[in-house]
Amino acid sequence: MINITLPDGAVRQYEAGVTAMDIAKSISEGLARKVLAAKVNGQVVDAARPITTDSTLQLLTWSDAEGKSTMWHSSAHLMAEALESLYPGVKFGYGPAIEGGFYYDIDLGGRTISDEDLRKIETKMNELAKANNVYDRKEVSKVEALEYFTKKGDEYKIETINELEDGKITFYTQGNFTDLCRGPHIPSTGFIKAIKLTNIAGAYWRGNEKNKMLTRIYGVTFPNQKELDEHLFLLEEAKKRDHRKLGKELELFTFSEKVGLGLPLWLPKGALLRERLQAFLQKAQLDLGYLPVVTPHIGNVNLYKTSGHYEKYGKDSFQTIHTPEEGEEFMLKPMNCPHHCEIYKASPKSYKDLPVRFAEFGTVYRYEQHGELHGLTRVRGFTQDDAHLFCRPDQVKEEFMKVIDLVLYVFNSLSFTEYTAQISLRHQTDRDKYIGTEENWNLAEQAIIEAAAEKGLNTVTEYDEAAFYGPKLDFMVKDALGRKWQLGTIQVDYNLPERFELEYIGADNQRHRPVMIHRAPFGSLERFIAVLIEHCGGKFPLWLTPTQVKILPISDKSQAYAEKVAELLKNAEIRAEIDDRSEKIGKKIRETELAKVPYMLVLGEKEAADNKVAVRRQAKGDLGAMDLEQFISLVQEEVTNRKSFE
RNA sequence: GCUGUUGUAGCUCAGGGGUAGAGCACUUCCUUGGUAAGGAAGAGGUCGAGAGUUCAAUUCUCUUCAACAGCUCCA
Numbered sequence: 053m054i055n056i057t058l059p060d061g062a063v064r065q066y067e068a069g070v071t072a073m074d075i076a077k078s079i080s081e082g083l084a085r086k087v088l089a090a091k092v093n094g095q096v097v098d099a100a101r102p103i104t105t106d107s108t109l110q111l112l113t114w115s116d117a118e119g120k121s122t123m124w125h126s127s128a129h130l131m132a133e134a135l136e137s138l139y140p141g142v143k144f145g146y147g148p149a150i151e152g153g154f155y156y157d158i159d160l161g162g163r164t165i166s167d168e169d170l171r172k173i174e175t176k177m178n179e180l181a182k183a184n185n186v187y188d189r190k191e192v193s194k195v196e197a198l199e200y201f202t203k204k205g206d207e208y209k210i211e212t213i214n215e216l217e218d219g220k221i222t223f224y225t226q227g228n229f230t231d232l233c234r235g236p237h238i239p240s241t242g243f244i245k246a247i248k249l250t251n252i253a254g255a256y257w258r259g260n261e262k263n264k265m266l267t268r269i270y271g272v273t274f275p276n277q278k279e280l281d282e283h284l285f286l287l288e289e290a291k292k293r294d295h296r297k298l299g300k301e302l303e304l305f306t307f308s309e310k311v312g313l314g315l316p317l318w319l320p321k322g323a324l325l326r327e328r329l330q331a332f333l334q335k336a337q338l339d340l341g342y343l344p345v346v347t348p349h350i351g352n353v354n355l356y357k358t359s360g361h362y363e364k365y366g367k368d369s370f371q372t373i374h375t376p377e378e379g380e381e382f383m384l385k386p387m388n389c390p391h392h393c394e395i396y397k398a399s400p401k402s403y404k405d406l407p408v409r410f411a412e413f414g415t416v417y418r419y420e421q422h423g424e425l426h427g428l429t430r431v432r433g434f435t436q437d438d439a440h441l442f443c444r445p446d447q448v449k450e451e452f453m454k455v456i457d458l459v460l461y462v463f464n465s466l467s468f469t470e471y472t473a474q475i476s477l478r479h480q481t482d483r484d485k486y487i488g489t490e491e492n493w494n495l496a497e498q499a500i501i502e503a504a505a506e507k508g509l510n511t512v513t514e515y516d517e518a519a520f521y522g523p524k525l526d527f528m529v530k531d532a533l534g535r536k537w538q539l540g541t542i543q544v545d546y547n548l549p550e551r552f553e554l555e556y557i558g559a560d561n562q563r564h565r566p567v568m569i570h571r572a573p574f575g576s577l578e579r580f581i582a583v584l585i586e587h588c589g590g591k592f593p594l595w596l597t598p599t600q601v602k603i604l605p606i607s608d609k610s611q612a613y614a615e616k617v618a619e620l621l622k623n624a625e626i627r628a629e630i631d632d633r634s635e636k637i638g639k640k641i642r643e644t645e646l647a648k649v650p651y652m653l654v655l656g657e658k659e660a661a662d663n664k665v666a667v668r669r670q671a672k673g674d675l676g677a678m679d680l681e682q683f684i685s686l687v688q689e690e691v692t693n694r695k696s697f698e
Numbered sequence: 699g700c701u702g703u704u705g706u707a708g709c710u711c712a713g714g715g716g717u718a719g720a721g722c723a724c725u726u727c728c729u730u731g732g733u734a735a736g737g738a739a740g741a742g743g744u745c746g747a748g749a750g751u752u753c754a755a756u757u758c759u760c761u762u763c764a765a766c767a768g769c770u771c772c773a
Contacts (some may be wrong), residue, residue: 164702253768254701261770265701268768300709309746309764365773387773421699421771422764430772519773543773570773607730634730642734656732666733674733 057108073099086113088238089122098236124149126237127273133229134176145208153272170249184242185227194218246280295585296427314425314432321598342411347391353381359390388414392440393552401556407443428582435577441569452503459540462573467696470530473509476517492546521547531587540573595691601628602649604640606656613660624684
């Protein structure tokens with residue numbers, strides 16, 4: 053008999069060789085129907101794997117992330133089976149589970165497939181799922197494995213097997229399909245109840261563009277139809293909220309081929325929204341002792357040679373521009389920090405002056421590959437809400453914590469309530485790509501880890517994600533549709549102060565080197581606004597929205613009263629517009645609703661006579677008539693408290 | 699940058715080897731209407747750009763530019 057410890061701490065005894073599925077059945081049949089895989093002593097395995105020694109056991113179901121990924125991985129196999137039956141001779145690359153589904157890279161031997169084919173493949177998959185074939189695991193020798201795939205003529209699998217260690221190779225078979233696979237898998241295909249193949253794309257074998265381009269088919273599966281429907285609904289909703297679509301509809305920004313790709317043009321409404329965001333952050337920063345600075349859009353190439361950016365990114369930047377007479381070289385500013393370092397150097401600093409915090413909404417230009425450009429989230433010219441804090445080594449942690457507070461204040465003010473932070477450290481072994489000493493790196497990494505812990509942030513730690521000059525703390529927010537976005541960033545930098553030979557005079561009357569912290573709560577205004585648009589679906593909070601109130605006179609007879617109301621709103625610093633077209637009120641309301649203007653004031657002879665306004669809230673409807681003063685205080689209260697739309 | 703798909707009016711889209719289509723938006727006129735589309739008339743396009751095939755190309759072919767999806771990249 054062996055002891056099995058369950059997650060709640062309960063210990064049960066079973067015969068050696070018992071499987072997770074047996075144990076599930078011994079607990080309840082209902083549970084057994086839901087078990088997709090098991091975690092035995094921390095390792096995810098098939099529910100049918102015999103357990104031979106005392107172990108801890110966690111049964112994995114659809115509600116566990118590992119349960120989902122096991123199901124999706126098995127779904128990739130199911131899709132492969134369907135493909136093989138529909139397109140004999142197809143060869144298979146990799147077919148993993150990914151966040152939100154799975155894909156399989158396949159070589160169709162010159163054949164192409166379309167969206168209609170996806171429906172055919174789905175149908176076949178459903179058929180095979182209903183057959184409820186078991187995913188059967190088999191250990192094979194390297195020779196056997198090679199023999200099998202040589203016979204099949206699948207060079208991709210052969211290449212993969214050649215890199216595997218003999219004795220650790222397993223095959224999984226379901227129905228008529230056998231694949232090289234480490235596993236684990238769900239018990240049988242019948243657990244897959246709802247299938248959607250989402251799209252087709254090209255992908256290089258092993259992600260290397262020198263290799264052959266394979267066809268990648270993406271899909272997602274669920275244990276019931278309802279969850280698939282919800283998933284499809286979210287996809288629809290995401291499409292509706294796409295910031296590129298809303299940006300056009302709400303007249304926030306545009307692009308012009310003539311101006312250049314990746315260079316957004318802000319339309320008046322978008323520009324005003326942007327300025328309000330800037331003003332909001334600027335006020336918060338002034339309160340926290342930041343000092344505004346302004347620097348030019350170009351800088352002498354020597355500036356970036358000093359900073360190290362030229363060496364690292366010069367080839368991938370916009371090329372330098374030259375003065376006609378002297379032949380001096382300038383670069384478009386890819387970063388604000390070198391300029392800020394020079395500002396720091398403009399006057400001698402005492403330890404009493406520190407920390408010094410220079411803030412600038414600095415527009416930077418970076419060459420991004422053509423295929424990378426995407427709406428406002430990936431552009432070639434963008435404005436960072438940048439600041440650089442120069443402090444003493446003993447101030448790093450405290451400054452870092454203050455920045456964390458600021459970032460969270462910004463998120464909360466914009467109703468991003470779910471966020472995590474990623475601590476990005478060096479690669480654990482490969483350290484050639486970093487600038488700076490081992491000692492400084494260790495100090496910086498430690499400061500971040502401690503500050504994040506003391507602030508009680510929900511963090512994940514990633515190695516090999518640090519910038520070349522220092523470790524960082526990146527904030528990821530979850531938007532209203534549950535999608536994750538990377539926004540703000542805080543980075544410790546021991547490198548630039550060294551390169552720019554920044555100094556301060558200490559209490560000991562000696563020269564010391566300050567530490568620099570880069571930080572940007574929004575990251576880039578462009579990207580942030582894109583995320584904000586999608587988060588709120590274009591229904592901006594009242595304090596940010598371009599037009600707060602639309603005044604809708606019922607007919608010309610109410611025009612004079614409408615103008616009077618508009619004047620009073622303007623005096624109260626409320627952004628209002630009058631729709632004075634000779635259209636019917638129904639049409640004006642419809643258009644204002646679609647333009648997502650939060651408040652409408654329907655003004656007719658009745659309101660004029662009573663000196664009132666009839667208030668309508670976007671998406672909610674008629675709120676009834678009230679005194680104008682009452683409406684103004686309603687709006688002002690909502691603005692002051694930075695309420696989210698709903 | 700690579701692979702695939704797409705490019706027709708300001709927007710959303712239909713069409714198709716022989717004088718270019720709709721709805722919305724726009725302009726003018728009529729209408730003065732009470733909480734999600736009142737009516738009429740008008741204007742608006744080198745069918746992304748360049749070349750080729752053809753008597754004839756917006757339509758077919760090639761090249762190119764851009765957008766979209768994915769891959770690779772991201773200070």
